[in-house]
Amino acid sequence: MRDVAIIGAGMIPFGRRDEDTLMDMLAYASLKALDDAGLGDKSVDAVYVGNMGGGMLQRQTAIASSLVDRLSLIPAAAETVENGPASGGSAVKNGLLAVASGYYDYVLVVGGEKMREVTGWRATDFVATMTHPQAEYPYGITLPGMAGMFTRLYMEKYGVTREHLLAVSLKNQEMGALNPYAHVEMALDREGIFDSPHAIVNNPTVADPLHLYDLCPVSDGAAALVLCPLEIAKKLVKPPVLIAGFGQATDTQTLQERDDPTDLKAVTLAAQKAFEMAKLKPGDIHVAELHDAFTILEIAESEHVGFFKKGEGGKAAAAGKTRLGGQIPINVSGGLKARGHPVGATGVAQVVDIVFQLRHELPKNRQVKNAENGLTVNFGGFGNNVLAFVLRRVQP
Amino acid sequence: MPVDMELEAVLRPPQIPMVPYPPKVITLANGKKMVVRQASREDVPSILKSVHPCLFIERDYYDIVSARLYGELLAWYRYRVKSEYCLIGQIDSYLVGVVNGRLEDEKVGMSYHTLAIDRGLRIGSHLFAAKMEYHMDYLGQESVLIVAESPIGFRRWMIEYPLEKTNIPHELGGGDSYRLTRDIYFAAKPRLVVGDRPVPQDLLDEAMMEIKFADDDTIRERIAGLKGR
Amino acid sequence: MKKEIAITAYKCKNCGKIHYPYHDRCLACKGRDFEMVKPQGDVRLLTFTRIYNLPWGFDQRYLTIGIAEFENGVRAMGQINVDESVPLETGMTMKPSWEPVRVQAGENVYGLKFTPIA
Numbered sequence: 001m002r003d004v005a006i007i008g009a010g011m012i013p014f015g016r017r018d019e020d021t022l023m024d025m026l027a028y029a030s031l032k033a034l035d036d037a038g039l040g041d042k043s044v045d046a047v048y049v050g051n052m053g054g055g056m057l058q059r060q061t062a063i064a065s066s067l068v069d070r071l072s073l074i075p076a077a078a079e080t081v082e083n084g085p086a087s088g089g090s091a092v093k094n095g096l097l098a099v100a101s102g103y104y105d106y107v108l109v110v111g112g113e114k115m116r117e118v119t120g121w122r123a124t125d126f127v128a129t130m131t132h133p134q135a136e137y138p139y140g141i142t143l144p145g146m147a148g149m150f151t152r153l154y155m156e157k158y159g160v161t162r163e164h165l166l167a168v169s170l171k172n173q174e175m176g177a178l179n180p181y182a183h184v185e186m187a188l189d190r191e192g193i194f195d196s197p198h199a200i201v202n203n204p205t206v207a208d209p210l211h212l213y214d215l216c217p218v219s220d221g222a223a224a225l226v227l228c229p230l231e232i233a234k235k236l237v238k239p240p241v242l243i244a245g246f247g248q249a250t251d252t253q254t255l256q257e258r259d260d261p262t263d264l265k266a267v268t269l270a271a272q273k274a275f276e277m278a279k280l281k282p283g284d285i286h287v288a289e290l291h292d293a294f295t296i297l298e299i300a301e302s303e304h305v306g307f308f309k310k311g312e313g314g315k316a317a318a319a320g321k322t323r324l325g326g327q328i329p330i331n332v333s334g335g336l337k338a339r340g341h342p343v344g345a346t347g348v349a350q351v352v353d354i355v356f357q358l359r360h361e362l363p364k365n366r367q368v369k370n371a372e373n374g375l376t377v378n379f380g381g382f383g384n385n386v387l388a389f390v391l392r393r394v395q396p
Numbered sequence: 397m398p399v400d401m402e403l404e405a406v407l408r409p410p411q412i413p414m415v416p417y418p419p420k421v422i423t424l425a426n427g428k429k430m431v432v433r434q435a436s437r438e439d440v441p442s443i444l445k446s447v448h449p450c451l452f453i454e455r456d457y458y459d460i461v462s463a464r465l466y467g468e469l470l471a472w473y474r475y476r477v478k479s480e481y482c483l484i485g486q487i488d489s490y491l492v493g494v495v496n497g498r499l500e501d502e503k504v505g506m507s508y509h510t511l512a513i514d515r516g517l518r519i520g521s522h523l524f525a526a527k528m529e530y531h532m533d534y535l536g537q538e539s540v541l542i543v544a545e546s547p548i549g550f551r552r553w554m555i556e557y558p559l560e561k562t563n564i565p566h567e568l569g570g571g572d573s574y575r576l577t578r579d580i581y582f583a584a585k586p587r588l589v590v591g592d593r594p595v596p597q598d599l600l601d602e603a604m605m606e607i608k609f610a611d612d613d614t615i616r617e618r619i620a621g622l623k624g625r
Numbered sequence: 626m627k628k629e630i631a632i633t634a635y636k637c638k639n640c641g642k643i644h645y646p647y648h649d650r651c652l653a654c655k656g657r658d659f660e661m662v663k664p665q666g667d668v669r670l671l672t673f674t675r676i677y678n679l680p681w682g683f684d685q686r687y688l689t690i691g692i693a694e695f696e697n698g699v700r701a702m703g704q705i706n707v708d709e710s711v712p713l714e715t716g717m718t719m720k721p722s723w724e725p726v727r728v729q730a731g732e733n734v735y736g737l738k739f740t741p742i743a
Contacts (some may be wrong), residue, residue: 018455119547125680135646136702138736139726140679140688148674149692156715186516189427198590201525202425202518207676213425254646256692256700261672558686 004099005233005240005394008037008226009355011348014183014340017220022051022058022114025222026067029345030110033224034071037106038236044226045104046077050091050111051344052084053126057117073108084130085293086380087111088347089248089387092225096243099227111349112222113342123218127343130381132254144215146255146382147294148207153262154296155209157311162209164314166194168295169213171323172331176338178366181349183219183340214295219340223349234394241355244280244373245390247273253384264304266386267377271305274375278390282306285390286371287357288328289350291379292335298322301377302330305388329368332357347378351389358393409478412499417483417530420591421599424517428487431595431603432526435482435494440473442607443484446491446513449612453619457546458511464545464568465509468496480508483530485523489608493519495527497540505531505540506567507576510549513610514618521552525589532581541573557584628723628735634699635659643698666696668739670717673705682727693719693739703737711741718742 010032012025020028026049034040049064060066064078083090088111095109115123124142131137131146154160170190176182193203193213203211233240249269255261275281282305290305292298299313307328308316316322322330333339333353336346354374356362374391419433435443447469450462471477478498485493492514497507507527512520531537542559543566544550553559559574566573595603610618634645639656645664650657673691689705691713704726707713719739726736 119681120551120678121681124678125682128680132646138734139690139702139704140676140683141690141702142676142678142680144678145674145676145690148676149672149690152674152715153672184516186426188425189423192423192425192427196423198423200587201521201590202423204587204677205675206678207674209674252652254702256671256702257644257646257652261692555684555686 001100002102003230004096004227004243005230006225006243006351006355006391007228007233007236007238007240008033008035008039009224009352010036011181011223011352012221013181014219014221014342014345014349016116017114018116020114020220022054022060022063022112023066023070025114025220026063026110026112027070029112029222029224030067030071030108033108033110033226037226039106039226043073044076044106044108046095046098047073047108047110048091048094048098049078049080050083050087050089050109050348051080051113052082052087053113053115053343054080056126056129058114067110077104083385084380085291085341085343086347086378086385086387087344088223088349089376089378089380089389090347092347092351092389093246093248093387095225095227096246099229105228105232107227108224109227109348110222110224111345111347113344114220115218115342116220120218135254142207143382144207144210144294147296148210149255150261150382151209151294151296154300157262158314159311160296160299160314162194164299164318165214165295166190167318168292168298169193169337171317172292172335172337173213175324175332175366176334179334179339182334182338183217183221184334184338188213210294210296216293216336216341219342221340221342221345221349223345223352225348225351225355230394239359239396240394241358242392242394243389244392245274245276245278247271247277247388249273249386251384253381255382264300264383264386266383267301267304267379270386270388271375271377274388274390278392280373280390285328285373285375287332287354287368288330288375288377289333289335289353290330290377291346291350292331292337293341293379295337297379298330298335301379302328305375305377324366324368332366332368347376347387350376350378351391354391358391404475408475412479412502414479414481414499415534417481417534418593419595419600419603420526420593421595422522422591424519426517429599430485430487430492430519430522431599432483432485432523432591433600433603435484437473439484439607440469440482442609443469443482443491443494446609446615447494447511449615450511450513450619453616455619456548458619460545461509461511465494465496465511468508472496481530483523483526484607485519486603486607487514489602489606491607491609493523495523497527497531499535499537500541503538505535505537507540507542513615520548521588522590524553526591528576528581529589532578538578540576542576543570543573545570556588630664630721630723630737631735632664632699632701632737634662634664636662645699645701662697662699664695664697664699664701664721667742668693668695668719668721670713670715670719670739671700672715673713675709682729689713691739693721695721701737703739706738706740713741
């Protein structure tokens with residue numbers, strides 16, 4: 001198995017992109033990554049496209065086949081990868097294995113989603129289709145609803161409070177306001193969304209105990225990477241980023257069948273495998289992108305990957321330990337909360353943002369100083385299919 | 397053209413006396429303070445300057461809402477509509493939202509339109525609620541008829557209050573009206589109607605002195621929110 | 626007339642683990658022989674939420690959903706029959722029933738509902 005490096009990374013601003021089709025967004029992000037890799041007028045050997053809703057929302061299937069044609073990448077091998085909100089992470093994994101195996105040298109990985117083509121009710125329903133068809137979906141459960149039930153249990157077991165969730169929300173929106181690719185470009189004010197009695201309208205309950213600003217927005221967008229063997233990458237100009245380790249694990253589909261629903265076993269296992277492969281420990285990570293579709297998840301994942309003990313993640317967030325400049329900066333990009341969550345794109349965008357960090361390319365107000373090792377966690381379903389990647393800067 | 401007051405007496409509809417809406421101030425999600433106050437007829441030309449660029453934005457039905465609002469405000473300004481009122485939201489004097497409605501009679505009101513010029517801050521929700529507050533708490537009405545052109549409006553009003561369906565036709569030929577009753581209003585009030593009174597004097601003076609409006613491009617960008625490549 | 630709760634749970638004949646929903650192989654021992662079990666008795670509420678942004682197909686303002694455990698160990702999700710003004714707590718005992726939980730293509734879809742015992 002060969003070492004695999006990332007030599008190209010690109011994304012388009014996430015948000016409401018009425019003027020672009022799904023294929024437009026996938027193409028724009030892909031071209032950015034290809035140009036970044038110096039392959040703007042060249043081919044690749046394989047393409048993996050992460051997308052969850054093309055069939056349902058755009059009535060479009062075989063998306064990867066369409067993309068290679070549009071981008072003049074034929075006769076490259078191509079596949080669309082669907083793994084719920086972890087479609088992006090799975091696309092990265094498949095691209096990684098394709099290069100590591102020795103079968104393919106240059107691989108393009110792109111994730112994209114166009115969720116705002118439909119009304120909010122239909123987007124909510126689309127996302128809910130990942131729940132169990134008989135035991136969950138018919139009841140009108142939504143993913144925020146699953147998160148609400150999970151949050152209630154987490155609050156009861158570990159004493160997480162709304163203040164802890166608020167700390168995550170404010171931090172991520174503040175950082176998102178600095179990120180030109182982020183969906184939400186507005187920093188929130190504590191008074192407006194929490195302290196003031198007017199917060200009941202500004203920040204209403206969506207799935208109690210979660211409120212509007214505990215949730216990520218519904219977004220359109222795409223992000224892309226170019227992978228190749230490390231040996232080739234070393235000869236290129238930009239410092240490559242090594243995918244030092246990855247892990248993936250699954251769990252029961254329904255929350256009720258987990259012995260302890262607050263125990264995100266798939267997150268723990270996926271992260272453990274990634275660290276083992278990379279021969280690193282949680283303490284070696286300098287910057288992380290954790291899947292914060294809901295603020296509670298950033299807290300829970302920060303514990304399950306090993307940054308903090310169980311029950312300490314909320315307090316750590318409130319104490320500023322996960323801010324830029326803190327003990328372990330988490331979601332410096334703004335996270336899903338502010339960068340946005342076009343579901344198929346997220347897993348790829350998380351890696352793109354870590355690549356920018358490890359290349360030391362970002363402006364001072366967003367760059368983690370001397371970042372060498374990064375971690376991403378892409379959460380599929382409600383914790384039943386999770387991918388983790390450990391990335392390392394390769395010294396030039 | 398000089399106004400013939402004798403002819404005006406024939407052309408102008410009667411007006412039901414309305415107590416003024418007491419201004420209030422609301423803290424928004426980004427910490428900014430929005431003053432909600434009643435506009436006077438003299439304010440209409442300034443307001444129309446902000447409504448005008450919205451006439452050409454298809455996104456979220458801004459075009460039809462602004463077109464109808466423009467006509468309603470002009471009708472009020474030119475004394476051609478019964479008992480209309482207009483409330484506006486201002487942040488640092490800038491107009492960020494407009495709502496209007498009228499009284500059909502002492503007991504029944506009709507909500508006209510809601511236009512939010514700054515988005516992502518629930519301005520539409522706050523101003524619509526202010527309208528309902530005016531009808532119910534200050535004008536003492538029994539019910540308000542409401543229609544929605546946009547799915548966002550439908551979600552925020554028909555579902556969130558929630559409103560009663562009726563068979564009463566829409567004033568301008570759209571779908572049937574919904575109704576807000578006093579019972580529904582007072583049950584929903586704690587979670588939908590907020591604001592502090594009185595407005596601190598400096599904020600109120602600033603809002604009353606001038607209605608600032610952003611230039612057309614800024615307004616278009618705020619509403620249409622186009623993202624670059 | 627009250628409808629019978631049309632949920633079947635599956636008890637592994639090898640190790641006794643109870644499953645709902647259906648699995649072809651036991652989650653604990655990979656066994657394939659199951660005894661069909663009906664959920665028995667009242668339920669204890671394990672967790673719940675009240676959802677205000679509902680998916681397409683629901684016209685109400687909010688929906689209260691919970692996960693509960695039957696007296697014989699079967700766990701399932703259901704809608705909770707309760708007004709938002711009634712406080713709920715995990716651990717509460719509720720009565721389960723089988724009622725329409727949504728309408729799809731003009732037809733009632735039946736499912737579990739939980740009603741707090743006064």
